Amino acid sequence: MGNPMKIRAASKDGITEVKVLISHEMETGQRKDSAGAIVPAWFIKELTAKHNDKVVLSSEFGSSVSKNPYLAFKFKGGAKGDKVSVSWTDNKGDSRTDEATIA
């Protein structure tokens, strides 16, 4: 279980905009620490966003994505009060799901 994501979702004219700030180290596996040892890779591999139970975004992340990544996307539909949930899985098998209500 990583740290919680921050999610904001707002619906306007039938389009919902979702903004997510993910808290994750996103270590590339190519850096060395001060002792010269390689810092092991640790990054999000898959990220899925759902509106209620329907998948609206499905993506594969990699080591090129920054630490604590920011993600914003829009989808058609979504009404005030609906749930938006975002979940990720990283290469260590860790995963996390967070949920927000559309404003």
Next chain:
Amino acid sequence: MSRFSRFILSLAFAGAATSAVAFENFKGIGRPATPAEIKAWDIDVRPDFKGLPKGSGSVSQGEVIFEEKCASCHGTFGESNEVFTPLVGGTTKDDIKTGHVRALATGDLPQRTTFTKVATISTIFDYIQRAMPWTAPKSLKPDEIYGILAYLLNLSEIVPSDFVLSDKNIADIQKMMPNRNGMTTNHGMWPGAPASKGGIGNGGKPDVQAKACMKNCKTEVRIGSILPDYARNAHGNLEDQNRNFGPVRGVKTGESLAAAPKNSAELELATISGCMACHGINNKIVGPGYNEVQLRYKDQTDAEDRLSRKVREGGQGAWGSIPMPANEHVKEADAKTLVRWILSGAK
């Protein structure tokens, strides 16, 4: 600070304290500031919370205001690095406990943020009140500022999402600021008396010594590295690729690519004298081209004298409203040479 603004300030301070006395020295100049004027000017919020307006705002109120007025530049989560550096990020739960942002020491941060640096929450309040939003500074009401600040504190994971910040509890939040112990005043950049005299600075003593080192001096210059032979011509003539003024010149390597015909001595003179910045040989730049000048004056016998005077003294009107500045650095003889050159066709 200019003498003028120092004068204004002294007026303002004097107005606040003893208005009558100060104006003895400046008879007939200005008037004491009115209490309303001083109130409008005196908006600072200090680390001891002197000057802090009363009010309160919740995280959720702040979120609405932030989204409306702040997020377009700072990002919804205060994370944006597009317009300004990020407001939030880089602080940990541990930093909130210790009051030192560890990432500043370890260098783990890709980017410093407001909350990694600022030591006093009053500073953020003061800054928002004074300068934000960028397009309409001083437009936020105290309650709105409390709300925005509560939202930022929540984003920094200092307070929970149902928190209400007010003038009553802001002092408690100060005790949780991540970099609250990170501020040092014992250095020359901090104004005021040294600690031994009751101040908090070091009396303005710089931390550089500027002492000439007179030991183990080197007796000769040894060049540390040179361009190896095989690389000398790898990128053409380096001399051509560097500016021909300033401290750094390119070394000449190989043939010059632009084997340009040598310019006439007069053209060189015009270039060093700065004429070519505004005049073209066959075209107008700011001033008229030399072809136009020649065309107008070629039949006037006294043109050479008049124009060479004009080169040195400047003029306006003959070629439109943009004036020609005076060029006293051009020697009289040079000015004559240049004018003769222009009138003979400037080749």
